[in-house]
Amino acid sequence: MQKFIRKLFAISSAAILSCTFLYAAKRDVDKYVYTKYANAQSGAQSDWGAINCHDPKIFQDDDGTYYVYSTDAAVGGAGQKGVQIRSSTDLVHWTSLAQSAIQHKWDKSWLKWVNFNMSNASTWAPTVFKQNGLYYMFHGIITDSRSPGYPDAAITMAISSSATGPFYPAATAVSKDEKIKSVLESLNITYTQSMLVRYGYYDRSFDFDADESITEFPMNNTGTYDTYNEMDADINSMSYGFGCIDPEFVIDVSTGKNVEFTVSGRKCYGITYGSWKGGIALMYVDKVSLKPVNSEGKEMDAPADSESGAFGKLVAGGFGAAYEGAQLIYNSENGWYYVFVSMGNLDNEYRVGVGRSKEVYGPYLDGSGRNMKLEPMVASDYHEIGSKIMGGEQLKGDYGWRCPGGESILRTKDGKVVFACHSRTSFLPGYFFFLEVRQMFFTKEGWPVLNHNEYYADENFKEELAPLTAEDVAGAYNAILTVRGNTVKNYTPYGATMPAEVHYEDAVPTDSKELLLNKDGTVGGKNYSGAWTLASDGYSIKVDLKTAKGKSIGTFNGYVLKAVDWALKTPAARKTVTFTTFDGEKTGEYFWGNKIINNK
Numbered sequence: 231m232q233k234f235i236r237k238l239f240a241i242s243s244a245a246i247l248s249c250t251f252l253y254a255a256k257r258d259v260d261k262y263v264y265t266k267y268a269n270a271q272s273g274a275q276s277d278w279g280a281i282n283c284h285d286p287k288i289f290q291d292d293d294g295t296y297y298v299y300s301t302d303a304a305v306g307g308a309g310q311k312g313v314q315i316r317s318s319t320d321l322v323h324w325t326s327l328a329q330s331a332i333q334h335k336w337d338k339s340w341l342k343w344v345n346f347n348m349s350n351a352s353t354w355a356p357t358v359f360k361q362n363g364l365y366y367m368f369h370g371i372i373t374d375s376r377s378p379g380y381p382d383a384a385i386t387m388a389i390s391s392s393a394t395g396p397f398y399p400a401a402t403a404v405s406k407d408e409k410i411k412s413v414l415e416s417l418n419i420t421y422t423q424s425m426l427v428r429y430g431y432y433d434r435s436f437d438f439d440a441d442e443s444i445t446e447f448p449m450n451n452t453g454t455y456d457t458y459n460e461m462d463a464d465i466n467s468m469s470y471g472f473g474c475i476d477p478e479f480v481i482d483v484s485t486g487k488n489v490e491f492t493v494s495g496r497k498c499y500g501i502t503y504g505s506w507k508g509g510i511a512l513m514y515v516d517k518v519s520l521k522p523v524n525s526e527g528k529e530m531d532a533p534a535d536s537e538s539g540a541f542g543k544l545v546a547g548g549f550g551a552a553y554e555g556a557q558l559i560y561n562s563e564n565g566w567y568y569v570f571v572s573m574g575n576l577d578n579e580y581r582v583g584v585g586r587s588k589e590v591y592g593p594y595l596d597g598s599g600r601n602m603k604l605e606p607m608v609a610s611d612y613h614e615i616g617s618k619i620m621g622g623e624q625l626k627g628d629y630g631w632r633c634p635g636g637e638s639i640l641r642t643k644d645g646k647v648v649f650a651c652h653s654r655t656s657f658l659p660g661y662f663f664f665l666e667v668r669q670m671f672f673t674k675e676g677w678p679v680l681n682h683n684e685y686y687a688d689e690n691f692k693e694e695l696a697p698l699t700a701e702d703v704a705g706a707y708n709a710i711l712t713v714r715g716n717t718v719k720n721y722t723p724y725g726a727t728m729p730a731e732v733h734y735e736d737a738v739p740t741d742s743k744e745l746l747l748n749k750d751g752t753v754g755g756k757n758y759s760g761a762w763t764l765a766s767d768g769y770s771i772k773v774d775l776k777t778a779k780g781k782s783i784g785t786f787n788g789y790v791l792k793a794v795d796w797a798l799k800t801p802a803a804r805k806t807v808t809f810t811t812f813d814g815e816k817t818g819e820y821f822w823g824n825k826i827i828n829n830k
Contacts, residue, residue, distance in 0.1 A: 259804050260688060262323055263796050267629065267655070270662050275310060278326035282308070283316065283665035285355040285476070285555060285636035288650040290643060291393050292360070296321055298650065298665060299331060299356040299367070301636070305661050313356045313369055315394055321648060321667050321685050331356070331367070331395040332388060355476040355555065355636065358393075359488070359520075362413050365390045366520055367397050368426055368477040368501070383474040384428040384533065385503055387421075387520060399424040419519045425533035426522055427503060427513065427541050429474035472542060473505030476555045478638070480512075480590070483670075484562040486641035490517065491590075494527025500590065502545070502558045502569075509548030509603070510556040510571060512591065513541055545592050546571055546585070546602040551612035553602075555636045558590075564676045569594045569602055571616060572635030577660055578723045578730050579737040580633035582651065583616020584678060597677065597818025611716045613733040617818045618712040619680060620651060622739035625708045625824060628797040630656030630739045632723065633663075639670065647671070649680055656739055659725030669693060671789055671810070674770070679788045679810040682710075682822050686794035691805070695791055697768025701749065703790050703807060709745040709758075709823030711775075711783070745823055758783075764790070771809055775821065786811035786821045795824050803827040 270281055285301040298316040312330030332353060356369035367390070372383045388397035391409040400421040404411040414420070480489045480500035488499045491514060498514040513534065514523040522534035522541070534541040546569050547553030555572035566586045574580050585594035585602040594602040597617040604612060622632035633654040641647050647670040652663045669681045687693050715735035722729040723737065746754035753760035753775065760776040760783075771790045775783040788811030798804050807825040 259686065259691070259794055259801075260322065263686065263794060263804065264801055266796065267658070267664070270658055270664075273308070274328070275304075275308070275314070275326055275330075276328035278304075278314075278316075280316070280324045280665040281305070281662065282326075283314070284652050284663055286638055286650045286652060286665050287355070287357045287478075288638045288640045288648065288667070289358045289360075289393075290640060294643060295319060295393070296642075297358070297393050298324070298638075299358055299369075300652075300665070301355055302330070302353045303663075311352070313353050313367070313397075316665065317394075320687065321642075322687065324665060327394060329395070331390075332369075332397045357478050357638075359479055360393075361520075362417065363391070364410060364413050365393055365397070370475040370477070372475065382429070385426040385474045385477045386424045387426055388424070417518060421521075422531055423533065426477065426501070426515070426520075427472075427474055428533040429471055429507075471508050472503060472511040472544075473507040473554075474503060475505050477501055477503045478557045480558045480560060481639070481641070482560045482562050483639065483641045483647050484560075486643070489560050489590075493523050493525070496523055496527040496529070498523050500558070502556045503542070504547070504556065505554040506547065506550060506552040509544045509551070510546040510553055510569065511542030512545050512558065513543075543591060544603060545569060545590075546594055546604075547612070548604045549606050551604050551610075553612065557637060557639055559639055560590075561672060561676075564672060566676050567594070568678060570619070570637050570639070571602070572637060573612060573616060574733060574736050575730070576633065576635070577654075578633065578721070578726070579613075579732045580635040580654075581621035581736045582619050582635055582637050584619045585616060586676065597812060597814040598816075599818070613716050613736055614714050616714075617677075617812070618714055618736075618820060619678060620649075620682075621712060621736060622656075623682065623710055623742075624656060624739040625710065625742045625795075625797070626744075627708065627799055627826075628795065629799065630724075631797070632656055632737075632739050633660075634666070648685060654723075656724045660723060661725075671695065673787050673789075673812060673814075675787055675812075675814055677812045677814050679812050679820070679822075681791065681793055681808060681810055683793040683806075683808055683824065684796045686796070691792070691794070693791065693793060695769040695789055698764070698790055698792075698807070699768070700751075700764050703764055703771070703809075703825075704747050704749040705807075706755075706826045707745040707747065707809070707823035708742040708826060709821065710740050710742050712820045713740055714819070742823065744826075771811065773809075773811055773821065775813075784813035784817040784819065784821075785815060786813045788812055788822075793824070798824075 282304040283300045284303040286298045289297045296318045300314045310330040312332040315327040315331050316324045318324045354370035358367050367388045387400040389403040390397040398406040401424045491498045493514050497517040504510040516529050522530045553571040557570045560567050568586045570584050585596040587594045600615045620634045624630035631653045634651045637651040649670045650667045667685045713735050717734040719734045720729040721732045721737050743757040760774045762773045773786045790809045793808040795804050810822040
């Protein structure tokens with residue numbers, strides 16, 4: 231099998247495109263593009279590069295270096311426990327650090343409120359923010375180890391004086407690092423505990439610190455374990471609360487800064503968190519201390535929760551719908567807030583959906599006008615909701631992708647907006663997952679679109695919106711029109727041995743169809759008809775798309791640009807032209823494609 235994979239990926243780094251308008255370059259695309267997926271193996275953590283990256287959080291330091299922090303996950307459990315770190319200077323080449331970000335021993339300095347079996351705990355989905363010369367990390371600690379198997383979770387805060395760690399629990403950081411101590415003392419900030427928000431099924435009335443003789447959670451008089459809200463623990467209700475995973479700051483992608491909110495006179499930052507249990511919540515933290523702030527503007531020195539096990543306000547999901555990994559962004563240039571969510575089963579139907587609102591609390595509507603905050607009667611239909619900005623894709627001639635998610639969005643110091651996620655593949659077993667970074671743009675109508683090709687740039691190639699001619703754009707494309715639905719079927723994903731019950735439209739990568747953008751402005755080929763126009767700026771494109779028989783599909787607006795198709799099996803044709811468009815008036819679907827480059 232390994233020999234077969236190596237043969238599939240065997241390529242020449244000396245191949246040169248003949249597409250004349252793309253080439254005045256002295257050399258072709260970097261060899262790294264050719265070999266990223268060919269070298270898929272676990273190995274030592276320092277050799278991972280872009281592999282074994284789950285739930286990436288992308289961050290850029292003051293010196294321009296990019297870092298990605300990710301969930302404690304790896305093929306075969308290889309690597310050190312704790313939040314993994316990767317670094318890059320160009321968003322293309324990634325170096326995996328041998329040492330994880332949190333050099334921890336799982337003890338009560340992290341979680342004092344519940345008696346976790348910490349030997350089975352893991353770190354999930356971090357986010358990192360720099361302020362006052364310190365690096366603050368929020369991340370989840372999760373364990374499913376205690377009978378009856380319900381998860382306990384908390385989002386905790388750790389602090390470091392370096393982007394690469396070590397990160398220490400907020401409550402003990404001053405005793406670990408002199409710089410942290412100096413900065414916090416100058417700000418008059420102390421932390422008595424390390425948690426942002428907490429979640430668990432278990433009765434929190436037991437004080438394990440007061441009685442160290444308690445070593446496990448006691449049973450009630452029925453011989454079962456108490457839950458926090460046992461009688462009402464119905465997954466179709468809100469009693470489950472917001473699962474404590476996937477914290478993320480609300481950022482303004484026009485400035486790259488955290489959005490500031492005022493809560494009863496207190497300056498705050500917004501943070502989203504939550505999961506399929508009760509949905510995605512928006513809560514606030516103090517702008518300086520980053521401690522949780524309640525609705526009265528009071529800074530809380532204890533972990534945030536409430537009588538119902540929820541803290542914050544629901545903005546998306548709810549009632550058991552599998553929404554997680556959310557990020558809420560603001561674009562001050564167009565006045566829209568956007569919520570991005572990862573949805574579905576992580577292993578076989580994951581994808582990213584998006585909706586937008588003029589208000590931070592919503593309603594967040596997708597491009598077809600459906601509310602991302604769900605009601606009980608529609609929660610089971612959640613795979614139809616949320617425009618599919620990133621899903622399983624199979625371009626003809628490419629290696630296919632599936633189950634993208636765990637997204638993270640960053641405005642870089644040079645003004646790009648980039649979208650990072652992890653993806654599984656349709657050419658390697660499902661336990662292989664990769665970091666991928668793509669550039670994001672916003673249409674004139676205010677919708678986000680992605681260059682679906684991974685980001686690439688070097689001294690000879692710059693990925694940007696720049697003028698092209700109609701002749702540059704015209705030609706044959708492999709194109710994908712996204713599909714949403716709620717069809718439940720048994721399906722065996724690539725690399726799996728047994729079928730699973732899945733939401734079919736998201737589990738099966740959408741196949742491309744050939745599209746002709748004719749020089750006379752018509753759309754042709756056996757699949758589509760219609761018309762296309764290139765605006766005077768040379769990169770804005772409009773496609774009035776119809777079926778081959780002339781039935782209207784929708785009007786798609788977006789951009790065309792030069793790109794590199796990392797997944798194309800023919801290395802000499804990887805530099806291409808791509809279009810990325812969205813219909814926000816009728817279908818709420820994305821339509822994108824890569825030009826087919828015929829080498830001579």
